[in-house]
Amino acid sequence: MEKEMSPMTTEMLKKGYLLFPKALFEEQMNMKTGEKAADAFEAFVFVLTHVNYSTVTCNVRGHLFDCVRGESVLSLARWMEILGWPRNRTRYFFNKMFDAGIVERVANPYVMHIRIPDYDFLTGNARPKAAPRKKKAAPVAGVGEDFCIFWEKFHDITEHPKVNIGRARREWKKLTAGEKQRALDNIDEYYDHLNNQKYCKQAATYLADKSFENEYDD
Structure with missing residues (x-):
């Protein structure tokens, strides 16, 4: 089993750091090209x-x-x-x-x-x-633009074919503003909890079934 990293704590940070040129480090890492x-x-x-x-x-x-x-x-x-x-x-x-x-x-x-x-x-x-970070106002989506953001993000994450956009757009219009935000925010969580990502739903079905409202045990 792969060993996981421990969260960095104040005590860990008190032990100091080893500093060396980034260019030298990158040169050594580049020697691993093609390796995992x-x-x-x-x-x-x-x-x-x-x-x-x-x-x-x-x-x-x-x-x-x-x-x-x-x-x-x-x-x-x-x-x-x-x-x-x-x-x-x-x-x-x-x-x-x-x-x-x-x-x-x-x-x-x-x-x-x-x-x-x-x-x-x-x-x-x-x-x-x-x-x-200097806080900036979140970009305001124009009419129809919020769906385009969802459409692109859903397929960027799932890497599934972009199909049935007409049905997906109709399902999107049925959602409340809060549901639209959750549909956008929870794509990762939905996809990560699939037992077999081969059976990921199409965007339209994800919206129609409100899969963004799924609750998980972990």
Whole structure:
């Protein structure tokens, strides 16, 4: 069984850090091209070296937002390539990192957006936490745009064919504003709890059955 990382604690941080040039580290990691991350720790190291070193402005389907230092908007498929792992193992790894607080989700309806909260500390900055993010108002979706956001996100996560968009749009219109938000927020949870992801519902059926309201034991 793969050994999991423990959450970083204050006591752990008191032990100090080993600092060495990022370029040298990346050179050594590049020698592993084509190889898999051996375990959760090595996978986290890969994540640490692939998040942003400085703020960049991203454009996803015309929506602009900042991805700041210590964050990443790489897709799950790209992380699968980086780690050399299958989809299920990659998603399991990130879910464990989220649960432990080692990696955090950043609210973003358009892409997978993550943050390493202790990035500055881990890269030699004296501050114990990354600088607070400047809060911005969430993008306001126009008429019909909220469905497009759902449609793209659902298929980005499930990687299933985009079929029956007409029925899906009709089912979307039947939902309340709160249900639409939960339908968008809970795609990951629905997909992660499928016993066999081969049998993932179409977007229209996911909405019609209100699968976003499912309750799970874990």
